[in-house]
Amino acid sequence: DAKTTQPTSMDCAEGRAANLPCNHSTISGNEYVYWYRQIHSQGPQYIIHGLKNNETNEMASLIITEDRKSSTLILPHATLRDTAVYYCIVRLNTGGFKTIFGAGTRLFVKA
């Protein structure tokens, strides 16, 4: 079973920030939070990952709470092309790590 809980769907207006929450209350100390997204008819695409510090790259920002039990993926200026299913995953970075995808959050960006 997935170790994360995400809302089923969310809407966002084009040009506004999209904030996608994820709960991972059973995360262990050496597990990372990864985010992937899947645009219709494509394979999932890596977005960002983090351990405990906030992270930012050219695609998004990842905010992890101090207790690491939840996180938020932020798309600062959502575009129509960001409409996709977003998956939050917790996993180890080494060894025989297993990636378990939940159902994800379906984000609809509207014009």
Add this chain to the structure above:
Amino acid sequence: EAGVAQSPRYKIIEKRQSVAFWCNPISGHATLYWYQQILGQGPKLLIQFQNNGVVDDSQLPKDRFSAERLKGVDSTLKIQPAKLEDSAVYLCASSSLAGGYNEQFFGPGTRLTVL
């Protein structure tokens, strides 16, 4: 760099027939994954290879599914015989541990329809 290649992109078969999918990972990636994605669900890991050895196949239905990774590069996933519930997209992904983290690169998938 070239991405993960998969073929065929689409396949339609009748139940009890056999089918095989092929995956060519990104050059140099030691780890290769096969996922099954049923419509409306997230991908489910079927099998994970590290080079040509199996790391995890706990969710592979071994009575009908088999996979191999020849020489630690290309991989083939086979279903024999197929059932209606095998209709899904089969995704291949690869990764390396360069940089100390595990970003998986996914191919476009093979959409299988079992009639």
